[in-house]
Amino acid sequence: MSIEQLNKQARGSQHAVKKAKSKMVRERLDAEDLQWKPVQMPSFAGMDGGGGMMMLEELDGVDVTWEEDLAGRKIARFVSAGEPSRKGKEKEHEASQGSEQAVAAPVESDQSKKSKKRARKSTKEDEADGALPSFAALDTTELDDMDEAFEEHTPSFDDALMPAWRDIDLNAALKRGLLGLGFNNPTEIQKRSLPLALSGRDIVGVAETGSGKTLAYSLPILSHLLNTPKSSETPRPLTALILCPTRELALQVVQHLFEITKLAAPTTSGPPRISVGSVVGGLSAQKQKRIVERGCDILVATPGRLWDLIQADNSLGAGVVGLKYLVIDEADRMIENGHFAELENIVRLIERGSKYVGEDDADPVFQNLAHQDPPRDDLQTFIFSATLSKDLQHNLKKRHRAVPKKSGKRPSALEDLVERLDFRDPEPFVVDLSPEGGVVASLRESMIECLTSEKDLYLYYFLLRYPGRTLVFVGSIDGIRRLTPLFEMLQMPVYPLHSQLQQKQRLKNLDRFKSSSNGTLIATDVAARGLDIPHVDHVVHFNLPRTADAYIHRSGRTARAQNPGFALQLCAPEEKGMQRALMRSLDREHEVPEMPIESGFLPKLKERVTLARDIEKAQHEVKKETHDRNWLQEAADDLGVDIDPELLSEQDDPDLPFHRMKKSKATHKGSKRDVGSLKAELKHLLSQPLIARGVSARYPTSGSKVIVDDLIKSTGHTMMLGAKTTKAHDEDLVTRKKSSLNKRKR
């Protein structure tokens, strides 16, 4: 062979290699053959807070492209992006050796790799759409390694570091986690309930808001999971189900669990030692379905979405039947939420005996489960709330829990549910620490009596006068829709929260509120229960709640974990009767004291509020007018008729809706000003200082109220000249005699 021929051959080979490489770039790869690496997760031990576990693995040198199948569906495919995969390497090798060379034998041949492959195969489809590889991909040796690593990582705990926890027999890792969180002492409900829960008892815990009930029921579950070697079952069997009334509360419970597990059982590599999944309405059902299919140790759920998933996936129902722990958090609220049917169904799944799986049971879920293993005898049930009626607690204690039917009185939905709960414990242990008067001792309560039409003004006054994080409870979604733009116009940082907002928006607003030290969350009772937002300074009851329980839960969003807090009621004359009834049912002997008002500020504030309302109204009318106009045009289009342009220019028929709107807008309060000029006027008002009566801004050393000292010492209010910087909680509240209540008029 000549040198030229050799060179040509070499060039040919290089070309073949290049061609193979370029072909490789587009080469479709099998998810099974890729070099998956576990993702290091510094901050998460098994959950993403937004709805699931994170048992992620990652890949280098692989891209995902979308291909269309015959039906026109988009399918994700893995393709090599440069670094060759094993198959790619083989092809490269083949090309460099010449086309006649045999393909190299597969590199992986040992048994453990095969079993790993088999386990991964079951999740191949999910991998293809970019979802998470299964926990079951680990074989038993790897599980043992994980347990060993965990044991090594968590030697025994020196109780001298936290003597207050000494007598509570928790896994050492959890004690370390508690130490890390700075929870050096158990709270009262934890001290009382944990030893019993850890010894296998069923618990009904009633304790004030913010008293650490979440850990009271979570620690026994976590301790059990840490004490038990990991099972190699596929998918990971469900150990505990925590049912919560609202989505936000469920996600918050996940976050609580995450905070403790990331310290107790940090995940350095591979899947988490404890995995927590969440299924709640409003977030992607598909994603949550996959989470459930993969299995997790603890599932935190709202009943509605959970039941939907159980109906769609038989194995989830079987998982629930096999539970070791069932927790019902805020059971009373769950019933109020209209989730009774779903909750009842879930509870029926865990009931012993086969009475619910009779052949005549219409629900296919129960029929499908008829031949599954029966529920566990050692199931533990925990019910926790800040408000559970004494009657109910009493009934719970009874062996058969038959609710005594008071003459002609039907049992409440909650009593009904509790009656159905199949406690394994002959006498569930009731820990009742509900405080006197219903609310926490560190909470100060107050009220402002005013007309309904003045509530906006007094709320504005309060928010300006007492900066801080404030949660305002409003009786209706419409009320929130009115207040939010009004206060936005007044340049206040307000965020709405109600059930008609999209879930993502709800979570976003909650986050914005949490991260703003002077924000205001305007919410319905969707935010009343369980939400543990750090450092809420004030709760304002813009409309009074209808029940004492709702009052306790709403007010309990402040003054949490023994911090001070303040609750204000804005009480209109027509609410007075209701307020008295509320206070009576809380066994209050004294009237709620009144909030002192620096009335000198009110006229200026009123001007602003009135103008903002006018703008709101005018904007609303313009919107409505456009809507009416569009409606008229659309109706005409549908009928195939032309509209007289004069009609649209509002000249003629005064009965046309848009005509009326225009007219009312133009003559509104006798003013012809448009929205733009109203806004300019408000902007001007907002730029003006607010000065208390008797204060001279120009001459701080004179006037009937001298403010020079405040200016020098910076003790004066920054927005309201002449007011102090006192916190609402430290104000001298005014207690009036009972008899004067009815006579008083503002």
Ligand SMILES: Nc1ncnc2c1ncn2[C@@H]1O[C@H](COP(=O)(O)OP(=O)(O)OP(=O)(O)O)[C@@H](O)[C@H]1O
């Ligand atoms: N032992 C402890 N020491 C200090 N803080 C704790 C302890 N246990 C829990 N906490 C903290 O106290 C706060 C309130 O706890 P949690 O949300 O569990 O209260 P809760 O009793 O469930 O309230 P609610 O009835 O309003 O739902 C949380 O921020 C939690 O982290």
